[in-house]
Amino acid sequence: MTDTSDPDGESAGPDAGDADGDTKAGSGEPVVDAAEVEHVAELARVRLAEEETETFADQFAEILEYFEALDEVPDLDREEELVNVMRADEVEAGLAQEEALANAAETEDGFFKGPKVS
């Protein structure tokens, strides 16, 4: 399955280099409510009980607060960003099939084997 981006939403995308804007960085009060936790859990295919949702909402809020410490970091001179780091189009030795599958919990006929998905 090849999922594709939604071109409509992209013209108004975030500034390059800006991280995910959901945490409202700098507002001081990142709000994480139960609905947001459920949404994130859904995207990550994690099933949460109702009381867990509440617990996680509190914990998320707490964790995000830690990031506010970054607001205190003074502006520093930094190295210039790298650009145009590329490699030549030359084949390099990869992994043998057994090596590739070595960490898999289950395999079948050279494939990684997992639970059904749809």
Next chain:
Amino acid sequence: MSTRTASEERAVVIGLEVHVQLETDTKVFCGCSTEPADDEEPNTRTCPTCLGLPGALPVLNEAAVEAAVKIGKALDADIPETTTFHRKNYYYPDLPKNFQLTQYDAPICADGELEVSVDGERRTIGITRAHLEEDPGSIQHAGGSIESATHTLVNYNRAGTPLMEVVTEPDFRSPAETRAFLAKLEEVLEYLGVFDATRDGSLRVDANVSLVDADEVTEDGSVPEAVLADANRAEVKNISSHKGAEKALAYEITRQRNVLRRGREIEQETRHWDEGRGVTVSMRSKEAEKDYRYFREADLPALEVSDWKDRIPIPELPDARRERFRTEYGLDDEAASKLTSTKEVADFFEDVAGEYDPELAATWVADNLLGELNYREMEITDVTDRLDEFTRLVELVDAGELTVKNAEEVVLREMLDEGEDPESVIEREGLGKAESDEVETAVEAAIEENPDAVADYHDGDEGAINFLVGQVMQATGGSADPGQVNGLLRERLDG
């Protein structure tokens, strides 16, 4: 809420997202080969990077960037000063990292166009953007259909293959236009040498389809954005050829018209084109819920390659070449189109035309070779390594050592059917032109044995000469040159 009635006329609006596989030796972010694995053995084209193992870092393949710049040039697109990569997060086993490396707000190509011809009408299709990304791996729903499967088997050989996603403006007004566009895009990409249409899965298309009030379509054929935003659209996935696109979209448009005719609303949803059954099927709406939480890929520095546009040359593109063939070789539209249908055909024609008469070359390549290949459902790419044999065949005809008729009807066909070279077909079939004394003997005999025809000729009956030529041809088993025979007969009869 819509208050439209079923009787109102509706116009079709289609936009495409086309994924093409770039022809590089290695994957886009690692050095794994993109060649199909031996015996299609799964998971034999992987490394820590494309398996998403901890600590592995992606490094961009320069050849993929060059290909993207070439595509940008061919589509008359901008290559921005800076272009960056993002992670597109979604949770599915075809992605070992749980995200796909792609481009988001700074794609490598923006704002281009491609001109296509549909039923003789020129149409310019806007290209919103084109960006580089990695292909996911392949998954099999094992033990049943996608619904009844018991487990999933995953093969990451494809994972990390370089793709270019070309996103068009919603400029298409019919399925036929999308087909023409895709054929043209493939043609251009093959000319650029960045794409191989014969590779399995090298072209994949998603199409956004909606119906709007025909009255809303403006004079120049465009549809106001507000109208488009208002129209519910279906995204049709899993289209894998230009013919498939036309079929899938024709089906989807009929389906949407029928829904509206029954007084219902079109649902905004993702649908799957089932090629075998010839229908589009709704994917559960949950899947369509998109929240990819894009963020900048910190492991891939930005690209600044806008000046590559001047540095990287691209070959003459099909439209320009077609025009040149018309003027330089004096070909008509049909021959020029046929001879530029692929870069291989055009290159071969120019090779032959450089050595022999261009008109002869055009007939041989466009009519005889392509015609016979087409009849056998073959392409010129199926005989790439035998093109010198066809050149020798043209040479034999040009030198008068083989009749046109024998070359076309016997030698060429045997070459294609039996895989023989022209010389062995000629020898086996005894088609070498008759020795000249054999022809002379046959001419003498025809004159001696047919006094009535000779008398008719002397009485001014031009048809009589044809009869005599026929006699000579018969006597020589068709190996004589009719023009030469005609000359010899006249010489004898008039002398």
